[in-house]
């Protein structure tokens with residue numbers, strides 16, 4: 368195994384490891400930098416501070432030799448990008464995907480810094496990943512790869528330095544292996560506070576599973592008040608009926624809204640009279656998709672974004688609302704459960720059309736907020752009730768929405784620029800207050 372600590376400003380890294388881009392590929396790190404530039408202009412930070420924030424503080428690249436089931440060794444590549452820790456330990460997920468790239472984890476770690484600052488929780492931003500195809504690996508192979516990765520990053524993570532979490536194609540199982548490996552390596556006593564998103568049996572939090580959708584529903588409730596939308600008369604379309612999308616749909620339904628369209632990777636369904644989320648979930652559990660749900664019409668994943676509705680919740684993939692379809696979005700409010708579902712050009716079109724976007728860094732921050740509650744419970748060796756978790760989440764999301772809305776009002780900018788400006792302001796204040804040493 369080799370471990371390289373690289374300074375990310377190193378030209379080698381930027382030129383060799385960056386994901387090649389073409390006209391059809393949007394480089395996420397370029398988008399993140401563009402957003403930082405915009406936010407820096409809005410609040411007027413100096414160039415030096417901008418440059419500190421434009422690169423992660425550290426990126427670790429590790430090779431992960433793993434014994435496969437056929438007894439051969441396969442060497443995977445893994446990353447951990449630590450963007451900024453001025454306000455607290457780095458925090459962010461670990462994703463397993465064949466296309467994970469260094470630019471992707473750099474961008475995602477920067478977005479985690481902003482997300483935690485907007486949520487006003489004492490964390491910075493990090494993100495990790497392994498280039499692999501978990502769908503083609505056995506549980507044994509996944510466990511050996513995960514434990515080797517945990518071993519390789521053990522010296523830079525820790526309960527007070529960097530606290531990973533699940534992300535694309537990782538979950539409680541992987542978090543348990545990482546927690547166990549870390550605990551065995553670092554003193555051989557149980558340290559649940561090194562990672563969040565754990566199963567309840569080893570210190571996970573009640574309410575974590577629903578947290579992203581629930582948090583999103585609170586921001587929608589607050590936005591509706593500002594826009595004069597009566598949720599009881601509102602209609603909702605949700606693209607992506609997974610963890611975030613299902614709970615967002617369910618909680619908006621509980622608030623009185625009518626969900627008129629939902630979709631998953633197989634396609635979408637619509638019904639002007641409303642879709643019962645409980646029944647649609649049961650149908651998906653039985654058949655593997657929402658498609659074919661009794662009483663509904665079939666629609667495509669492109670059509671769902673243009674559905675006639677009050678609130679649109681993209682909860683699947685990035686780059687779904689683009690310059691090609693943004694003008695056809697009829698919703699009054701877009702609440703981003705997914706990370707990066709709207710391209711910068713589409714953002715401008717939505718803003719021009721007076722459609723409010725609750726950006727990902729705000730709308731889906733319920734997940735990391737309840738991760739923070741999990742960490743607090745672990746540090747204190749406490750267990751909180753679901754009611755406690757949910758009411759604290761409500762308070763945090765309501766405050767975060769209000770802070771972003773006030774920033775949008777103060778600088779007369781859209782909600783995304785306002786979110787990042789708010790975050791950049793909080794992070795630069797922490798950096799300045801701490802000062803530079805040595």
Ligand code: NAD
Pocket residue numbers: 579606607608609610611612630631632633668682683684685704705706731732734
């Ligand atoms: P998930 O895997 O549980 O669900 C994803 C859903 O999207 C699935 O139903 C899948 O069928 C559907 N999907 C895939 N391709 C699609 C397509 N082309 N069109 C429509 N639907 C499609 O994942 P999740 O955890 O719900 O995450 C969804 C998004 O929310 C991701 O962008 C993720 O980064 C973001 N997010 C999730 C959390 C969380 O706590 N779950 C937190 C923050 C952000």
